[in-house]
Amino acid sequence: MSRIEQLKKDFSTTTIVFIAIAIVINIVVGQMVSLLKLPIFLDSIGTILVGVLAGPLAGGLTGLLTNLIWGIISSPVAAAFSPVAMVIGIVAGLCAKYGLFKTWWLAIVSGVIITVFNAIVAVPIRLYMFGGITGSGADFMTAYMLALGKDLFGSVIITVFTSNLLDKVFTAVLVWGIIKALPLRTTSRLSRADSTIA
Amino acid sequence: MPETHSTLFIPGDSRYHRLHPFNKLAYILLTGVTVYLGPGKSLAAACLIILNAGFAVEAAIFIPLWRVLWRTLLPLALYMGIIHGFFNPANHTVLISLGNMSVYQEGIQFTFTVVLQLSAVLSASLLFAFCTHPADLITAVSQAGWPPALAYLLGSPLLLLPAMRERARTIQAAQRARGLETHGRLSQRFRAVFPLITPLILGAIVEIEQRAIALEVRSFNIPGKKTSWRKVTDSVVQGFFRWGMVTVIIMIVTYRFIN
Amino acid sequence: MHCLEIDSLTFRYPTAQSPALKDISLTIRKGECVALIGANNSGKTTLCYALSGIVPLYYRGEFSGSVRVEGLETVNQTISSLSRHVGLVLQHPKHQLSGIRYTVFEEIAFGLENHGIPRDNILQCVTEALSLVGLSDAGECSPLELSGGQQQRLAIAAVLAASPDILVLDEPTTFLDPRGVQSIFELLANLKNKGKTIVFAEQKIEWIAEYADRIIALAGGEIILSGSPTEVLTSPILQKIGLDWSRYTKVADLARQRQLWPDSLPLPITFSEAVAGFSAKSPSDTCAD
Structure with missing residues (x-):
């Protein structure tokens, strides 16, 4: 298949609606989970779902647009992190492409990989735009490490990695489970390749 | 209208409301590039904040904008002030001594700069969000042939x-x-x-x-030219400003690269 | 003249074990109002999809036989080009909103904009479509503010804007309240009077009896019965395929066993037929007790 054809297939009307629905899922699930006061956010569950089923490009677009739309719904701060959300979708899509969503324990591995890339992109934004601060409890970790004499970059990267690890691993496993629960009829329409699902 | 609308948009008929959505977007980008990459970070940010306050008054959204702004920035500023005031690696000029801990000038200055930069970008973004009906953004995107x-x-x-x-x-x-x-x-x-x-x-x-x-069945996603019922007003002057902003953005980015 | 012709159509969805439609042959005349009935998974929806080209153009499964819409072989068309000949309305009113238009007027205009129709013509087409479905006063409302019945009429207006002569509706009243159901059936009768050909899948037997010219009963992807409303809706086969007679038919059937229903009349399928039958028989029989 040529690249253009693949692109067309990747962005069929069904895929586009899937992305739109996934954006809304990110927002609504994120709000639902925030009410439970857990150390996870699940606000990238739709992004990872699209990445796994519809490919890295579609996944990246889902993440990017989720945060831009968050920006006009509640707070523009979210829009600043849209590159991070985009990378989450892209990496999830690539993980799935290489078979890393076939079993629940491979999904855990994907979750870790996603966390690494999440940190790589999020840290510069945190540092240069927000002075390394998130405005959440995780900042105490940054403060503690700075007090131990670590530099700002190192402190923020460790904070971002650890505060996201549980969330991304949990999300990845949840996505694996959701795909398992979907009827074959639906997944076959939404996915671009059979290789992503076991 | 919470049930049909879910954005920050506040209806109005000000000049800022009527600006082409792409102009408002370009302005956000220009603000970001100026305060983070341009010369004279804090001063430029302070000027832009004053300018944005003026726009907000003109658009009659100053109070809601101010409310979102301080609610977003206050917690950030507090955390930042504490963490950087005490622990910023560049700290060496003591401002206040509290027992065996001290607040340093460098950290507070750093905090001040970052909060100014953020306020400038955030207020420009909020101007867009408060003054742009989502339908106008959608129409602008399709009219531009995207x-x-x-x-x-x-x-x-x-x-x-x-x-x-x-x-x-x-x-x-x-x-x-x-x-x-x-x-x-x-x-x-x-x-x-x-x-x-x-x-x-x-x-x-x-x-x-x-x-x-x-x-x-309603021919979404078919190739070919589309028409648009809704109209977004544009003008030569607006187009000129739009491209002007893009040019300045490119100039600042190149300036940064050279230095 | 036949405007819809199906010839030995068999279709299987890509991931399904067995075909959803088996060897369907069917012709529908211009101006006819045909109801499709059947239990869940009987093939009603798939038949609606086949008539509007969704099968096999959106669902590309195993397709054999032919479907012609106003002489056009659907396999060789696009969904978009077919939309000018046949309009498809789905079950859930909310799922048919474009999601990117903020007023009822713009929602209807959406399809026309995609076809690149000039603004003047859009104004005319949308105004006509609005008045046809009785939403002329709601043009500037948000689609999300409308009731279910109004949203479904909006969905009908949105496909009618492309001025197709045929309308296919897949269980359009499932999610509506009684008033909404009534408004949809009245609209269908009105559209039929304007010369539109209408095919609709429906579960509500009593309404079908009032409005359909012909009824086709499906089971297991095959046509089991086809004929006038009275023929189909009083057939004993109906119960075997998981459907039921209307309460009027049932009551009259019991009455007939007790000689309370005139033998000269067929079993009734509507309220007025039931009234007519019972009043023809009643005077002597009520005295006999």
């Missing part, structure tokens, strides 16, 4: 949101009625995640095909 998929992806989540929130509330109520514990111990709250979100997600995914069919 793919219909992009207009759809920018616009449809906003109108899908109320229905999905409604469904989330229904699921929450139903699961609580069945005895689901959403305020208990940590492990209970973790377990509450599954029954709350899986029905929501599965239900939303199953309706994708119907929505896609409904779009296809």
Whole structure:
């Protein structure tokens, strides 16, 4: 298949609606989970779902647009992190492409990989735009490490990695489970390749 | 209108409201590039903040804008002030001594600069969000000849949101009625995640095909020129300013690269 | 003249074990109003999809036989080009909203904009479509503010804007309240009077009896019965395929066993037929007790 054809297939009307629905899922699930006061956010569950089923490009677009739309719904701060959300979708899509969503324990591995890339992109934004601060409890970790004499970059990267690890691993496993629960009829329409699902 | 609208948009008929959406977007970008990459960071940021305050007054959204701004920035500024004031690696000039800890000037200065930069970008972004009807953004995107998929992806989540929130509330109520514990111990709250979100997600995914069919029978995503009923006003002057802003953005970025 | 012709159509969805439609042959005349009935998974929806080209253009499964819409072979068309000949309305009113238009007027204009129709013509087409479905006063409302019945009429207006002569509706009243159901059936009768050909899948037997010219009963992807409303809706086969007679038919059937229903009349399918039958028989029989 040529690249253009693949692109067309990747962005069929069904895929586009899937992305739109996934954006809304990110927002609504994120709000639902925030009410439970857990150390996870699940606000990238739709992004990872699209990445796994519809490919890295579609996944990246889902993440990017989720945060831009968050920006006009509640707070523009979210829009600043849209590159991070985009990378989450892209990496999830690539993980799935290489078979890393076939079993629940491979999904855990994907979750870790996603966390690494999440940190790589999020840290510069945190540092240069927000002075390394998130405005959440995780900042105490940054403060503690700075007090131990670590530099700002190192402190923020460790904070971002650890505060996201549980969330991304949990999300990845949840996505694996959701795909398992979907009827074959639906997944076959939404996915671009059979290789992503076991 | 909380049920049909879910954005920060506040209706109005000011000049800022009537600006072409792309101009307002370009202005956000210009602000960001100026305060983070341009010369004279704090001063430029301070000037832009004053300018944005003026725009906000003109658009009659100063109070709501101010409210969002300080609610967002106050916690950030406090955390930042504490962390950098005490622990910033560049700290060496003591401002105040508190026992064996000290607040340093460098950290406070750093905080001050970052908060100024953020205020400038945030206020420009809020001006866009408060003064742009989402439909105008969608129309501008399709009138500019961008793919219909992009207009759809920018616009449809906003109108899908109320229905999905409604469904989330229904699921929450139903699961609580069945005895689901959403305020208990940590492990209970973790377990509450599954029954709350899986029905929501599965239900939303199953309706994708119907929505896609409904779009296809109305010729969404077909190639060829499209028309637009809704009109977004544009003018030569606005176009000139738009490209002017883009040019300045490119200039600042190149300046940064050279230095 | 036949405007819809199906010839030995068999279709299987890509991931399904067995075909959803088996060897369907069917012709529908211009101006006819045909109801499709059948239990869940009987093939009603798939038949609606086949008539509007969704099968096999959106669902590309195993397709054999032919479907012609106003002489056009659907396999060789696009969904978009077919939309000018046949309009498809789906079950759920909300799922048919474009999601990117903020007023009812713009929602209807959406399809026309995609076809690149000039603004003047859009104004004319949308105004006509609005008045046809009785939403002329709601043009500037948000689609999300409308009731279910109004949203479904909006969905009908949105496909009618492309001025197709045929309308296919897949269980359009499932999610509506009684008033909404009534408004949809009245609209269908009105559209039929304007010369539109209408095919609709429906579960509500009593309404079908009032409005359809012909009824086709499906089971297991095959046509089991086809004929006038009276023929189909009083057939004993109906119960075997998981459907039921209307309460009027059932009551009259019991009455007939007790000689309370005139033998000269067929079993009734509507309220007025039942009234007519019972009043023809009643005077002597009520005295006999």
